[in-house]
């Protein structure tokens with residue numbers, strides 16, 4: 001691949017900036033200062049450094065976003081802005097959100113161009129757990145907590161027409177009241193059905209007033225990210241997701 005493409009894939013700068021950086025001698029190939037942006041390199045064998053720091057080649061890109069309310073988690077939308085638009089400065093083609101959060105849901109969303117990882121995390125067979133902070137209308141009784149944990153009828157049917165209860169989940173009481181006095185629970189589910197959390201709370205006669213995803217599998221929302229902010233996954237997170 002071309003050296004400038006390799007550097008652009010590492011988000012070193014725009015093609016124009018990269019050309020300038022190379023001209024200024026900031027990039028080395030196998031220890032020798034590179035002089036041309038169009039020089040061809042072998043990204044698997046050559047040692048490329050920028051400002052003295054070695055760059056390892058990763059075929060794919062991985063970002064953690066704190067999705068804000070009001071943005072849709074699809075790649076295109078006629079009316080609303082999309083999570084992809086929030087990352088447009090990264091100039092990464094083929095980026096997709098790993099799963100969906102409703103427009104009024106906030107929190108952890110992984111965006112990547114690694115289709116295999118998306119498949120692995122979303123496959124219904126894998127039961128990847130997702131934990132949500134759920135602000136609800138009224139205090140959860142012990143009975144409703146137990147019902148949610150055992151499985152509730154949210155209106156879905158199995159192929160044979162029987163009721164498809166939700167899989168067992170875990171509920172913990174997080175706070176008796178947020179700033180508006182609404183109780184907060186933490187709910188961990190192992191499926192990803194449409195509007196699942198909202199429908200589960202509805203099934204026990206309650207209502208979700210605010211929803212935020214805190215984790216997905218081994219990935220935890222970085223609490224230094226305010227809504228709308230994102231960052232690349234770090235090495236520890238990549239290892240936890242088994243990304244080579």
Ligand code: URA
Pocket residue numbers: 100101102103105194195196197198199211
């Ligand atoms: N469950 C919901 O109801 N909405 C979400 O956005 C995610 C899970």
